[in-house]
Amino acid sequence: MIDLHYWTTPNGHKITMFLEETGLKYKIFPVNIGKGDQFKPEFLAIAPNNRIPAMVDHEPKGGGKPISVFESGAMLLYLAEKTGKFLPANTPAARGEMLSWLMFVATGIGPYSGQAVHFRHYAPEPKAYAVQRYSYEAQRHWCVFRSL
Numbered sequence: 001m002i003d004l005h006y007w008t009t010p011n012g013h014k015i016t017m018f019l020e021e022t023g024l025k026y027k028i029f030p031v032n033i034g035k036g037d038q039f040k041p042e043f044l045a046i047a048p049n050n051r052i053p054a055m056v057d058h059e060p061k062g063g064g065k066p067i068s069v070f071e072s073g074a075m076l077l078y079l080a081e082k083t084g085k086f087l088p089a090n091t092p093a094a095r096g097e098m099l100s101w102l103m104f105v106a107t108g109i110g111p112y113s114g115q116a117v118h119f120r121h122y123a124p125e126p127k128a129y130a131v132q133r134y135s136y137e138a139q140r141h142w143c144v145f146r147s148l
Contacts, residue, residue: 002026003056005046007033011072011110012053018076022083026055046070057082073106109145112137 002019004026006012019026031037031052038050047054047070054070061082069078077099080087088094116134119126 001058003029003058005029005031005043005052005054005056007031007052009033009052010114011051014072015053015055015075015079018079018086022079022085024079024083071106072110073102076102104141104144108141109138112141 002024004015004019006016006028007030016026016028031043031054033052037043038047038052043054044050046056046068049070051070053072053075054068055075056066056068057078058066060067067078069075077087086098088098112134116131116138119130119134123130
């Protein structure tokens, strides 16, 4: 059983989609980031960077004590290794390509899209430079992805 500490954000959805696709059993523990739940000590014990999602795997591969994992990219890789799904193991080239795209999403599409939305819709003092920079970079990242 996996305890998924989650809120309805794109990063959270990445993990629920993976869990659903692989059939792993999980229970959602809502972390309302609008109310500051991500700063509560019990959440910080799992995710010291105070960001969702985070999880506790009570049945790690090979047994042992429960394992906490935070950051969506790390969680996806951990779950892929646990299940043997979505992780090509037969060739170094295929594994390298998968890891490249995983990191592209984790360090490119995710953060730049998130910042674009933040500065465009939620920043208390919108700055044209920030809106333009992150919107441009988000669009550029999505163009790379669409070119496949």
